Amino acid sequence: MSASIFQRRQNKLKSELADRGLDGMLITNLTNVRYLSGFTGSAGTCLFTPRGQFFISDGRYREQSKEEVRGFTRYIDTGTHLRIAAENELIPGELKLGFEGDFVSVNQFQQMRELFPTVQWESTSRLVEEIAAVKDPAELEAIKTAVEITDRVFGEVLPRLKAGVTEKEAAIEFALRFRRYGDGEAYPPIVASGPNGALPHAVPTDRPFQKGDFVVIDAAAKYGGYHSDLTRTPVIGEASGKHREIYEIVQAAQQAACDAAKAGMSCKDLDSVTRDYITEHGYDKYYVHSTGHGLGLEIHTIPRLSQKSREVLKENYVVTIEPGIYLPGWGGVRIEDDVVIGKDGCEILNRTTKELMVLG
Ligand code: GLY
Ligand code: MN
Numbered sequence: 001m002s003a004s005i006f007q008r009r010q011n012k013l014k015s016e017l018a019d020r021g022l023d024g025m026l027i028t029n030l031t032n033v034r035y036l037s038g039f040t041g042s043a044g045t046c047l048f049t050p051r052g053q054f055f056i057s058d059g060r061y062r063e064q065s066k067e068e069v070r071g072f073t074r075y076i077d078t079g080t081h082l083r084i085a086a087e088n089e090l091i092p093g094e095l096k097l098g099f100e101g102d103f104v105s106v107n108q109f110q111q112m113r114e115l116f117p118t119v120q121w122e123s124t125s126r127l128v129e130e131i132a133a134v135k136d137p138a139e140l141e142a143i144k145t146a147v148e149i150t151d152r153v154f155g156e157v158l159p160r161l162k163a164g165v166t167e168k169e170a171a172i173e174f175a176l177r178f179r180r181y182g183d184g185e186a187y188p189p190i191v192a193s194g195p196n197g198a199l200p201h202a203v204p205t206d207r208p209f210q211k212g213d214f215v216v217i218d219a220a221a222k223y224g225g226y227h228s229d230l231t232r233t234p235v236i237g238e239a240s241g242k243h244r245e246i247y248e249i250v251q252a253a254q255q256a257a258c259d260a261a262k263a264g265m266s267c268k269d270l271d272s273v274t275r276d277y278i279t280e281h282g283y284d285k286y287y288v289h290s291t292g293h294g295l296g297l298e299i300h301t302i303p304r305l306s307q308k309s310r311e312v313l314k315e316n317y318v319v320t321i322e323p324g325i326y327l328p329g330w331g332g333v334r335i336e337d338d339v340v341i342g343k344d345g346c347e348i349l350n351r352t353t354k355e356l357m358v359l360g
Helices: 003-019 030-037 059-068 081-087 106-115 127-133 137-160 167-181 194-198 241-260 267-280
Strands: 024-027 045-049 052-057 073-076 096-100 120-124 190-193 215-218 221-223 292-294 301-305 318-321 324-327 331-334 337-341 346-348
Touching: 003 024, 003 030, 003 045, 003 127, 024 030, 030 045, 030 127, 045 081, 052 059, 052 081, 059 073, 081 106, 096 127, 106 120, 127 301, 137 167, 137 221, 137 337, 167 190, 167 215, 167 221, 190 194, 194 215, 194 324, 194 331, 215 331, 241 267, 241 318, 241 324, 241 331, 241 337, 267 301, 301 318
Parallel strands: 024 096, 052 073, 096 120
Antiparallel strands: 024 045, 045 052, 190 215, 292 301, 292 318, 318 337, 324 331, 337 346
């Protein structure tokens, strides 16, 4: 990504800090460090002050950070990043600085107060996340590529699934291909057959698929650091009337939300679209999670599409739409797409069919 993208992000944060009367900010969450600076390593801190923008890491990342980090003066040393900041007098005088209250530990906070006794520290929440929720064109491209890889892999693996294949064997086929074509899995693949499908986040087991199993497959690729997220629920061998009934309810609820999603809509209202439909059909008790979540450098990020959410959809948010019905002892159905929110509607990125697939 070009230097100007990072500069735009940094400027957005600085204008947000100015609006809040803050002189700067300490960024310790690695995803946010990556978003603001371009650094992809496992240890880095960003510091915005009136004196400048500083990036702190250790010797392992001397060369990598030189290549990646945009718009920050780098300090590479051993010891905690806070101590490096103090030793180099990066935070002078009596400043009012923000920090990420959601991610700083009690011990780190104590160290902040000890090392910088004249700084007035102010806890903030989701400052960078809210900027990052609106995707820029390069991010949309990365997510679209991740989705394309995911669709390709579903196209390759689904035809191989039949009675006798185990959940673990199927999960490995997905994971292998995500690594071959992209950066790897966006999250450990979920392959949950028959009764195991009633657990929305089941871990793949040695259970072989049997005729009449629904198989919840929630598996997706990552590309350029960006996540996709896809769920389809094929049935093995043949579909009964009950399979079709449950599937059609979830499919219609999912489609209704895809049809309704657009900028300006509240996330709570979008959740109500799937929830009301499933409730009208008598299965509300078995719809045990929210409608979806934001996607980006993290698999789950803001906004949350739930009854508790107070967020409103904005143009170029990327969210999942993934209602499900889970019947204990019998199985589950979830159908999930990734969509880009637009002014008048949403763009569904996935191409894998949502019609009921009977495999094997
Ligand atoms: N794909 C996992 C989840 O959205 O929870
Ligand atoms: Mn999801």
